Amino acid sequence: MTQRIEDYALIGDLQTAALVGMNGSIDWLCLPRFDSAACFASLLGNKENGHWSLAPRGASRCTSRRYVGESLVLESLWETRSGTVKVTDFMPQRDVAPDVVRIVEGVSGSVEMSATLRLRFDYGSIVPWVRRTDGQRVAVAGPDSVWLRSISRARPVGGELAPNEKPLVKTWGQEFSTCSSFTVGAGEKVAFVLTWHPSHLPRPDLVDPFEALEHSKADWEEWAGLCTYKGPYREAVVRSLLTLKALSYAPTGGIVAAPTTSLPEELGGVRNWDYRYCWLRDSALVLNALLSAGYVDEARAWRDWLLRAVAGDPSDLQIMYGVAGERRLPETELPWLSGYAGSRPVRTGNEAVQQLQLDVYGEVIDSLYVAREVGLAGQPHAWDLQLALLGFLESKWREPDEGLWEVRGPRQHFVHSKVMAWVAADRAVKTLEADPSLRGDVNRWRTMRDEVHREVCEKGFDPVRNTFTQAYGSTELDAATLLIPRFGFLPPEDPRVVGTVDAVRAELGGDGLVHRYSTESSSVDGLPGGEGTFLVCSFWLADALLMTGRREEATELFERLLALCNDVGLLAEEYDPAIGRQLGNFPQAFSHIGLVGTALALAEEDEAG
C-alpha cells in the first residue's frame, strides 16, 4: 500500500475499528470484533485484498481532515476544481449489528464522486457472492454477510429541491466489486451504510445514518466531557483518551493493544505482530491513564474483565488474552498477504501468549492498588486474586523470563521484570498497612520486597558505567529501567537513577528519542533486523528527565513527541527519525498512555510550583 501509516485515521464502535486513509479508502476493518478476520485487508496487501474507497473522481488525497469536536467521527474535506465536499465517516455505537457509515455532503459547487466497495472476507482471501435484494447489495461468503445501502437527501439551499432532484447514486458490479458514481451539489447528502451480519440470520435492522451521526457525536462528546484533566495540552490528552477508549471492547471491558496486526516495526522487516488482544501490561497501564483523568467506570470494567480472565490457578496466568478472555491465540502466518510495504510475514495470533513475563504481576497489582486508592470499591475476590498472584510470584521471581519486550531470544534475568516484582510486593505491603483487616501476612511481602531490592541493586547495576543494565550480567541497556523512579523503586535523586537516565539517553538515543534496547545483535530478542525508536519509551525518558529535575529538557522532548502525532492526533508504536515515518501497529495504546502520562506529570509539576 502506498499510504503511510500516519495517513490513516481511526473510527470505531467499541467492539472493532477501521482505518480510513487520506485517500478516502478504508483499508482495514475486522468484523464483528477487533480480532475477527478482516474484510478490508488492503493495508497489508493490495487493493485486491479488500477496501472501500470513496472520493471525488480523480482525487487522491483529501485537503484536510479532523475529528468532529471530541468525538471519533471523522470529517474529511475535499476541495476540487468544480466544488467542495465533506465526507463524514464513523461507526455508530453498536445496537446489534456493526455498521460503517459514510456521508458525503456537498459544501459548494458540484462534485462527481466515485466509490468502490471491494469486500474480501477472511483477511482479503475470499471473494463473496454479491447480489441485489430489497434495493440493497448483499455480499455473502460462509459465515459473513455484509449489506450496503445508499440513501440520498437533498437539503434546500436558497430554494426548494424537488424529490427527483436528489442525487442519484448509480451502482454496478465490476471486477467482483460494487462501484458507485454520483454527483453532489451544495447542501445535498448521500449516505452509505455498510452493515455486517451473520449470514444465516435474516436481514439486520437498518440504521438511519443521519440520526446515527447525531447520536455518535453526542455519545463521544459526553464521554470526553467526563475528563477531569483541564491542564496544558488538553486537546492531545483528550484525543489520546478517546483513542484508548476506542481500543476497549465494551461487552467485556477488555482493552486491545492496537486494532491492527503486522504493521511493521521496520519497513520490509519481519517484526510484524498481532496486537488485537488484551495484554495485562498494556491494559493495566491504560487503566492508570484513564483513572488519572477521572474515568472510574472503565477501571471497574477492566478490573472485572481481569478477574474473569485470570480466574483459576495463578500458575496458569497468561500475559495476554482475547477480548473476552480467550486463552488460545495461536500464531499463524497469512502467506497470501504481501505485507505493509512488503513487510512479511503477516501474522495473526501471538506466540508471546506462552511466555513468562514476570513484570505483569507488578503492573496488575499496581493498577489494582491505584484503583483502590482513587476510590474504586474493592471486590472481595480482587484481593484474593492479588494474594494468589503474589504467592505465585514469590515462587517465580528468581527465574529468568522473556521480559516486557517479549523477546524471542533466550530467557534472561531482566532488571525491569525484577523491579516490577518489587512493585508487586511493595503494593501488597502498602495495601495491608492501609487496611489491616485484609487477609495476609504483611511481613512476608516486606521480606520479599527487601530481597528483590537487594538483588537488583547488586546484580542489575553496573557501578563502572553508573547505570542499571538490561539484565543481570549483561552489558546491554534497556529503556524500561527509566521507570525505576516512577514506580518508587529508588528516589529520582538517587545517583544510580540519574546515571541510568544519562546512559540510556546516550546509548539508546536516536535523534533525541529512544530505542527500547539495542537491536544491533539479535542475541537479545532473537530477531533479525532493527526497528524504530519506541514512542512510549521516549515518553518515559521525558518523565524521567522531569523527575530528575530537568524540566526544560522534559518539556522539549514532550513537545517534540507531540509533533509526531499525525494530523488527527494519533501515534503508532514507533517512529523512525531517519525516514520521518511512524512505524508499527496503529494507533497503539502504549504510545497514547505515554502521552497522557507525561502531559499530566508536567501539569502536576506546574501546580506544585
Ligand SMILES: OC[C@H]1O[C@H](O[C@H]2O[C@H](CO)[C@@H](O)[C@H](O)[C@H]2O)[C@H](O)[C@@H](O)[C@@H]1O
Ligand atoms: O518485539 C517483539 C515482540 O513485540 C510485540 O510486543 C510488543 O507489543 C506488546 C503489545 O503492545 C507489548 O506489551 C510488548 O511490551 C511489546 O514488546 C509482540 O506482541 C510480541 O509477540 C513480540 O515478541
